Amino acid sequence: MKAKLPVMIASGEYPDIVSGKIDGFNKYGQSGAFIPLNEPIAKWAPNIKKNLIDNPEAKSQTIAFDGNHYSVPMLSAMRTSEGMLVRKDWLDRLGLPMPETIDDWYTMLKAFKEKDANGNGDSNDEVPFSSVGTPDTYYLNFADA
Structure with missing residues (x-):
């Protein structure tokens, strides 16, 4: 996705949700490609908001240089992962x-x-x-x- 992200951003045609890393959100969020999620998280996502406050690792994965959140933390930042499946x-x-x-x-x-x-x-x-x-x-x- 790293190579595709700049091309997608340049085209101006991208989906509602994009997966990426903080460096991409730093670069493209501040240029207006992504909307800041600070207000929606504060208003409608109390569990994510709490996690961002309580978990510095989760916060560091999502906060851009300008102080905005253009993404939500990966599940691994919340100390879970894909999870193991057992028969x-x-x-x-x-x-x-x-x-x-x-x-x-x-x-x-x-x-x-x-x-x-x-x-x-x-x-x-x-x-x-x-x-x-x-x-x-x-x-x-x-x-x-």
């Missing part, structure tokens, strides 16, 4: 609780790998964990933990 039917089949700790995740993923989590009689065809990226960055899925 509850596999948990139930293996009698496992929903994982809450890193140790729970290890136990669950090991059981998914070694036992017949999908119930088809073959304990070697389950994929216990899948992620985007490369194997050397998979650990990032657990970084907030």
